[in-house]
Amino acid sequence: MKLKLYMHPLSQPSRALIIFCKINGIEFEEIVIDLTKGQHKSPDFTEINPMGQVPAIAHGDFKLFESHAILIYLASVFPGVADHWYPTDVQKRAKIHSVLDWHHSNLRRGSVIYGLNRTLGPVFGLPLNPKAAAEGEKLLCSSLSQIESVWLADGGPFLVGGDKTSIADISLVCEIMQLQVYILDESERNRFLEPYKKIVQWIENIKNATRLHFDEVHYALYKFSAMLKHKSEDAYSCIQ
Amino acid sequence: MKLKLYMHPLSQPSRALIIFCKINGIEFEEIVIDLTKGQHKSPDFTEINPMGQVPAIAHGDFKLFESHAILIYLASVFPGVADHWYPTDVQKRAKIHSVLDWHHSNLRRGSVIYGLNRTLGPVFGLPLNPKAAAEGEKLLCSSLSQIESVWLADGGPFLVGGDKTSIADISLVCEIMQLQVYILDESERNRFLEPYKKIVQWIENIKNATRLHFDEVHYALYKFSAMLKHKSEDAYSCIQ
Numbered sequence: 001m002k003l004k005l006y007m008h009p010l011s012q013p014s015r016a017l018i019i020f021c022k023i024n025g026i027e028f029e030e031i032v033i034d035l036t037k038g039q040h041k042s043p044d045f046t047e048i049n050p051m052g053q054v055p056a057i058a059h060g061d062f063k064l065f066e067s068h069a070i071l072i073y074l075a076s077v078f079p080g081v082a083d084h085w086y087p088t089d090v091q092k093r094a095k096i097h098s099v100l101d102w103h104h105s106n107l108r109r110g111s112v113i114y115g116l117n118r119t120l121g122p123v124f125g126l127p128l129n130p131k132a133a134a135e136g137e138k139l140l141c142s143s144l145s146q147i148e149s150v151w152l153a154d155g156g157p158f159l160v161g162g163d164k165t166s167i168a169d170i171s172l173v174c175e176i177m178q179l180q181v182y183i184l185d186e187s188e189r190n191r192f193l194e195p196y197k198k199i200v201q202w203i204e205n206i207k208n209a210t211r212l213h214f215d216e217v218h219y220a221l222y223k224f225s226a227m228l229k230h231k232s233e234d235a236y237s238c239i240q
Numbered sequence: 241m242k243l244k245l246y247m248h249p250l251s252q253p254s255r256a257l258i259i260f261c262k263i264n265g266i267e268f269e270e271i272v273i274d275l276t277k278g279q280h281k282s283p284d285f286t287e288i289n290p291m292g293q294v295p296a297i298a299h300g301d302f303k304l305f306e307s308h309a310i311l312i313y314l315a316s317v318f319p320g321v322a323d324h325w326y327p328t329d330v331q332k333r334a335k336i337h338s339v340l341d342w343h344h345s346n347l348r349r350g351s352v353i354y355g356l357n358r359t360l361g362p363v364f365g366l367p368l369n370p371k372a373a374a375e376g377e378k379l380l381c382s383s384l385s386q387i388e389s390v391w392l393a394d395g396g397p398f399l400v401g402g403d404k405t406s407i408a409d410i411s412l413v414c415e416i417m418q419l420q421v422y423i424l425d426e427s428e429r430n431r432f433l434e435p436y437k438k439i440v441q442w443i444e445n446i447k448n449a450t451r452l453h454f455d456e457v458h459y460a461l462y463k464f465s466a467m468l469k470h471k472s473e474d475a476y477s478c479i480q
Contacts (some may be wrong), residue, residue, distance in 0.1 A: 005406040050386075050389070050390045050393075051342070051386065051390065062331055062334075064334050064335070064338055065338060066337065066338040066341035066342055067341075068337065068341050069334055069335075069337035069338040069340075070334075072334065072337055073330065073337075074332075076330050076333075077330055090313065090316050090317055091302055091313075093305070094302075094304050094309055094310075094312065094313040094316075094318075095309075097306065097308065097309035097312055097313075098305060098306040098309040100309075100341075101306035101308050101340075101344065102291065102306055104341065104344030104345055105344055105345070105348075105349070109345070109349075125258075126476050146290075146291065149290070150290045150291065153290075180302050190326055211375075232303075
């Protein structure tokens with residue numbers, strides 16, 4: 001029963017799913033849904049996800065959306081996935097749920113508001129809004145501080161004291177990697193993250209733990225960032 | 241090992257946890273954190289939840305916050321909880337995760353923005369903002385439409401085709417019950433929900449399935465709503 005994965009390379013939760021599948025040897029068919037052409041609202045796609053968002057999966061007759069729910073489903077049904085991704089220990093698992101729930105209204109929300117209003121809006125036909133970008137930045141920065149002081153407080157290499165990567169690590173890191181297309185200048189981007197020393201180290205830890213897959217899946221994002229920076233009119237074509 | 245539950249009766253996720261515990265016979269010590277006096281930011285409470293929000297639990301040495309994570313934890317560690325609350329069937333469980341993940345950025349976000357800006361802000365020292373209330377209402381109404389057309393599409397008495405209540409039902413219904421303190425006039429509140437006929441029936445189904453506990457836990461909300469409606473200066477005292 002092959003897995004179909006509906007995604008877009010600029011979608012951070014889509015990338016989290018793809019890295020997860022690749023590193024765990026889960027075979028899947030990748031189906032790009034072109035958000036700029038409104039394919040996510042097409043009848044064909046809303047048959048898969050009636051909310052009209054990527055990522056989504058079809059696994060035989062079973063359809064599912066919301067990336068955290070999908071990560072948990074994949075970790076549960078594919079026997080080759082190591083326990084550290086979604087621990088069976090009830091307290092470790094609870095902490096991962098807590099991180100993922102927190103993510104929705106904090107890191108993710110701040111990141112999306114900041115990015116769309118600072119840089120990325122026009123790609124999706126939306127105007128930039130500096131005031132909204134500033135509000136998003138405030139929530140994004142407070143979220144980064146909370147990752148630093150709460151989720152990485154234990155001093156372990158991964159979130160909530162994990163000694164190996166979990167689905168929470170992969171979900172949150174893909175959100176933070178989106179800074180690549182929010183802040184196009186590399187020095188400025190590094191300065192933005194500089195106050196969060198544990199996060200900078202944690203990103204490196206995840207890159208090392210998922211290497212090759214991490215950069216391969218982020219390649220379209222890196223390329224798009226470079227083309228946006230040089231204001232190429234063909235910027236979008238590179239991710240289609 | 242007794243469960244300590246840190247909550248506030250005006251907090252919709254707090255009420256979801258309490259209904260869940262009561263109906264499942266889970267003994268707990270209820271500790272009210274007075275949000276209007278800033279107790280959620282006090283050092284004593286941030287030892288329990290460093291994010292400074294209710295609800296949170298302490299179960300022996302184990303501390304946890306985020307209501308969905310707590311509901312899953314309680315359903316997993318207390319053996320008396322029936323399977324329908326958090327099914328072991330991996331596909332049914334995945335659908336419940338999907339509802340809960342969706343909830344964060346849709347129903348919950350719309351509800352909170354609407355309620356705080358339309359009615360409830362001053363209770364927490366915040367100004368009302370009609371423009372923000374209108375934006376919240378838009379997201380709230382689109383979320384209600386999605387519950388109607390997606391989560392209740394199967395025609396079953398409960399969300400995602402469930403024949404008995406799940407943690408998703410209890411979480412979402414407590415959010416919608418918050419309308420009690422957002423729209424103080426009963427006729428206006430009924431008119432607001434009238435277009436969502438499946439939701440109105442679903443709320444009744446949950447009330448019937450959890451009766452006595454449902455109204456008992458919502459009593460403070462009903463009372464607060466009535467006192468706000470009559471603009472009593474002592475409105476807040478009834479929930480302290």
